[in-house]
Amino acid sequence: MKILLEKEAFDIETYVKNGGYAALKKVFNLKPENVIDEVKRSNLRGRGGAGFPTGMKWSFIPKSGPKKYLVCNSDESEPGTFKDREIIHKNPHSLLEGMIIAGYAIGAAKGYIYIRGEFAREARILEKVIAEARNRKYLGKNILSSGFDFEITVVRGAGAYICGEETALLESIEGKKGQPRLKPPFPALVGLYGSPTVINNVETLAAVPYIIVKGGDAYAKLGAGKSAGTKLFSVSGPVRKPGVYEIEMGLPFKKFLEEQLGGMKDGEKLKAVIMGGSSVPVLTAEEALKTNLDYESLAEAGTMLGSGGMIIIPERQCMAEALWVLARFYHHESCGQCAPCREGSGWIEKILRRVLEGGGSEKDLDDAREIAENMMGKTICPLADALAMPTISFLKKFRSEFVKHLEGNCELCRK
Amino acid sequence: MLSENFKTNYKKITEKAENAQSSLLALLHEIQRENRHIGEEDLNGLSELTGLPYARIKTVLTFYNMYNAKKTGKYHLQVCRNLSCHMAGAPNLLKRLKEKLKIKENEISDDGLFSYSEVECLGACGTAPVVSVNETYHENMDTLKLDKLIEELKAIQGQRSKGTK
Numbered sequence: 290m291k292i293l294l295e296k297e298a299f300d301i302e303t304y305v306k307n308g309g310y311a312a313l314k315k316v317f318n319l320k321p322e323n324v325i326d327e328v329k330r331s332n333l334r335g336r337g338g339a340g341f342p343t344g345m346k347w348s349f350i351p352k353s354g355p356k357k358y359l360v361c362n363s364d365e366s367e368p369g370t371f372k373d374r375e376i377i378h379k380n381p382h383s384l385l386e387g388m389i390i391a392g393y394a395i396g397a398a399k400g401y402i403y404i405r406g407e408f409a410r411e412a413r414i415l416e417k418v419i420a421e422a423r424n425r426k427y428l429g430k431n432i433l434s435s436g437f438d439f440e441i442t443v444v445r446g447a448g449a450y451i452c453g454e455e456t457a458l459l460e461s462i463e464g465k466k467g468q469p470r471l472k473p474p475f476p477a478l479v480g481l482y483g484s485p486t487v488i489n490n491v492e493t494l495a496a497v498p499y500i501i502v503k504g505g506d507a508y509a510k511l512g513a514g515k516s517a518g519t520k521l522f523s524v525s526g527p528v529r530k531p532g533v534y535e536i537e538m539g540l541p542f543k544k545f546l547e548e549q550l551g552g553m554k555d556g557e558k559l560k561a562v563i564m565g566g567s568s569v570p571v572l573t574a575e576e577a578l579k580t581n582l583d584y585e586s587l588a589e590a591g592t593m594l595g596s597g598g599m600i601i602i603p604e605r606q607c608m609a610e611a612l613w614v615l616a617r618f619y620h621h622e623s624c625g626q627c628a629p630c631r632e633g634s635g636w637i638e639k640i641l642r643r644v645l646e647g648g649g650s651e652k653d654l655d656d657a658r659e660i661a662e663n664m665m666g667k668t669i670c671p672l673a674d675a676l677a678m679p680t681i682s683f684l685k686k687f688r689s690e691f692v693k694h695l696e697g698n699c700e701l702c703r704k
Numbered sequence: 705m706l707s708e709n710f711k712t713n714y715k716k717i718t719e720k721a722e723n724a725q726s727s728l729l730a731l732l733h734e735i736q737r738e739n740r741h742i743g744e745e746d747l748n749g750l751s752e753l754t755g756l757p758y759a760r761i762k763t764v765l766t767f768y769n770m771y772n773a774k775k776t777g778k779y780h781l782q783v784c785r786n787l788s789c790h791m792a793g794a795p796n797l798l799k800r801l802k803e804k805l806k807i808k809e810n811e812i813s814d815d816g817l818f819s820y821s822e823v824e825c826l827g828a829c830g831t832a833p834v835v836s837v838n839e840t841y842h843e844n845m846d847t848l849k850l851d852k853l854i855e856e857l858k859a860i861q862g863q864r865s866k867g868t869k
Contacts, residue, residue: 365827366824366825366827367825368787368788368824368825368829369787369788369825369829370827370829371827371828371829371830374827374828405827406733406768406770407770407827407836407839408827409839409840410839410840410841442720444729444730445729445730445733446729447729447732447733447769447770447771448768448769448771448823449767449769450824450825461729462726463722463725463726464723464725464726464727464728464729464764465725465764466763466764466767466768467767467768482722523829523830524830525788525829525830525832526788526791527791527792531829531831531832532830533830563787567786567787567825598829600787600788600829602791603791606791611787611790611791614785614786614787614790615787618786618824618825621824622824624767
């Protein structure tokens with residue numbers, strides 16, 4: 290069962306032929322609160338990584354007040370994640386339709402798509418489809434004679450992982466450096482330009498038209514229990530067929546790997562899997578092969594579904610080196626506001642580099658773990674946790690590979 | 705110096721903005737699109753044009769990775785170094801660039817055509833390794849394709865300079 294990538298539609302004619310914008314027509318016969326109820330019934334959860342119930346998020350927006358905003362988070366910077374790009378390439382109008390419906394539900398007249406700066410081509414695609422929707426009166430004043438006005442503006446970022454954090458993203462739309470805000474107040478009350486704001490991921494919004502057309506109950510029936518619906522997984526690493534896959538939640542990883550990804554490439558052996566983007570705890574091959582792909586199963590396995598950015602790590606990859614690559618990334622991307630993250634990420638990166646270069650000691654490994662533990666939950670935003678989780682799990686599950694570096698005999702790095 | 709062309713585009717970029725600061729990222733993108741980097745003179749000019757303090761513009765410029773405060777080559781290559789690209793051979797691409805262009809990271813080749821830098825995840829991990837040239841992605845790269853890409857860019861430039869003679 291596919292929803293988001295069932296049919297490709299690069300332009301509005303094809304999208305409408307495929308049944309697109311039917312949800313929008315239906316929605317104007319509903320009251321905004323009924324739209325929110327429908328989304329609540331669907332059990333749709335935020336697909337950016339946090340998994341927060343979407344309908345509930347919408348219901349936090351105050352009913353009164355002059356100005357509200359809807360923001361689509363298309364920053365997609367979590368290493369291993371490239372699924373929103375696929376929606377923009379193959380079914381961009383589903384995102385716009387979802388946004389217009391969300392705007393109607395929360396009473397926003399203005400929507401922003403914040404897209405990472407490097408996605409220049411994708412920003413152009415969005416500008417093109419927005420113009421198409423405007424020509425057909427799906428955007429603009431008095432949409433389909435409903436009395437509802439809605440506009441969408443594309444804002445390009447300029448290269449900063451932190452801008453995927455929702456309050457940093459708001460700062461960036463406002464033209465400032467992207468440093469996360471203290472919460473509370475939450476964006477639902479004080480968001481963009483100080484007004485109530487909902488921030489949803491591309492994949493979340495693109496699922497909304499289906500929920501409106503088929504009903505929340507139909508969507509809730511898909512998937513596995515509390516993990517309703519379909520989820521995109523973007524898979525990288527040495528499998529035969531890397532790419533973006535839409536699957537119903539609850540699919541066993543083993544089955545996914547063998548039947549859809551075509552298994553490992555010739556000569557490659559599975560060692561570990563990062564299931565939901567580089568921030569989540571790593572699983573060993575054994576752990577991965579036992580788990581299913583849904584929020585609850587992955588939590589039980591000690592990791593997270595996150596963004597669905599799945600990185601397959603083969604036997605030939607040294608885990609000490611892999612963790613250093615990630616630590617270097619988080620250190621580079623720390624915005625610098627909070628000392629535990631700014632300093633901790635730098636320390637971990639330095640320690641791991643020393644270990645890789647052969648000057649490390651057992652104490653270094655313990656120090657790295659301890660620093661990571663002291664970063665968890667101590668900062669304004671989760672970037673510190675995002676390095677701490679891989680650090681702790683890599684060191685715990687693959688300690689012997691780090692020890693090989695201390696002894697100066699890592700065969701994997703010598704190759 | 706901000707060009708006349710920029711001043712025309714400035715109006716378009718800022719006309720629907722919520723306030724003077726809102727368009728800052730877009731304005732910096734536009735300057736870089738024209739000049740491939742954003743110099744001190746541009747910051748002063750932009751400060752005058754927007755009414756924003758110089759320091760506030762500079763803080764934004766230096767926060768984001770995509771803005772180049774220094775000159776780059778005509779073709780600025782960015783090689784992703786994050787995990788998926790790393791496993792797929794990104795270190796070899798960087799080594800190759802260094803050898804072939806005979807420059808280090810963020811230096812400009814003698815002909816002014818090329819510069820390169822290592823960057824973090826570009827969000828195209830399924831087609832790793834990825835190299836972007838200015839704003840265009842080149843995916844599933846290897847050293848052979850990289851050589852070919854550089855030759856192609858040189859050839860384009862060769863044709864252009866013939867045309868102007």
